[in-house]
Amino acid sequence: MSDASRHARSAPLRTVDVARASGYSVQQVRDLERLGVIPPAARSGNGYRAYGSVHVRALHAYRGLASAVGPVTARQVLGRLRTQTLAEAASAISALHVQLTHEREEALRAQQALRSLRAEAETPETEYDTDAMTITQLATALDVRPSTLRFWEEEGLVLPERVTSLRARRYGLPAIRAARIVAALRSTGHGIPAVREIVDSLHRFDGQEQTQRVLSERLDDIAARTVALLRAGADLAAVVTAPERPRS
Known part of the structure; x- marks a missing residue:
């Protein structure tokens, strides 16, 4: 040179x-x-x-x-x-790479939860008891604070079961699935009113299709951010x- x-x-x-x-x-x-x-x-x-x-x-x-x-x-x-x-x-x-991987995994779990809703009516209630989580366990799994789950409960988004003797929150499979979907929707920037509308519509076919579109867009966004x-x-x-x- x-x-x-x-x-x-x-x-x-x-x-x-x-x-x-x-x-x-x-x-x-x-x-x-x-x-x-x-x-x-x-x-x-x-x-x-x-x-x-x-x-x-x-x-x-x-x-x-x-x-x-x-x-x-x-x-x-x-x-x-x-x-x-x-x-x-x-x-x-x-x-940063780990965080994006975590976001992708949570969106995939939310998709799985959405698919499970379609078969929920066929799932015996006893299975819910087997797979129940405490509020601490569910908060850890979703990477949110227990106070966030309590707030979602107040807003009618995720409704836990309760152990009568201790009044302790217990989340069965339906609540766990709902919580995963709510967490994914909140991570996309949806406000509480929009999340409530989507969650309320989940037992309709068109509501599930709308949620599936949101989750698919979420995964596309994570992929684009990973490439960036x-x-x-x-x-x-x-x-x-x-x-x-x-x-x-």
């Missing part, structure tokens, strides 16, 4: 250069620097910002990460990645292996 080529590769980038390379506006570049998404730019002798290729890679990483986990989480993650050790940063990125995270992988790797990061 010639000296001229090395100089071209290492020459500082202006804000407008970074904006063109990343697809963001000049103001967005400045805003994302202020928010900690990209490292602070060096300042030249005349006070102008001087960026490098790491800033461009960080902005590309942010774009992909925002598509995968949302802009707020993306800003938080990228801000932390630059100050974490390599092991910590790699673990944080792995956790994969595409951001190389840029995230550049961020977490930048020379100035902590090593231990």
Whole structure:
């Protein structure tokens, strides 16, 4: 490589250069620097910002990460990645993949619960007792707080059985299935009134078809977000292996 080529590769980038390379506006570049998404730019002798290729890679990483986990989480993650050790940063990125996998598994369980509703009338009641869950067990399975299940109960979305002597909540198979569907619907952004309308319609064929469409769209969205995270992988790797990061 010639000296001229090395100089071209290492020459500082202006804000407008970074904006063109990343697809963001000049103001967005400045805003994302202020928010900690990209490292602070060096300042030249005349006070102008001087960026490098790491800033461009960080902005590309942010774009992909925002598509995968949302802009707020993306800003938080990228801000932390630059100050974490390599092991910590790699673990944080792995956790994002795990979260998407968990969301997909819950949507698939909700689909299975929906299919089970069609055969529910043929299921002997004794089977419900065998597979009952406590509120703590169900909350853990859905990755929600017990207070969330109590709120859904107040709203008439998930109705548990009760152990008469202790008044303790117990959730049989019908309630567990309903809870999985409610959790999946809530994760798609549906408000309580919309969830209630869908849940109330589940025992109609058209209601089940509507829920199936929602869950299928949920799975498609998770797949798209997973691909976005994969595409951001190389840029995230550049961020977490930048020379100035902590090593231990």
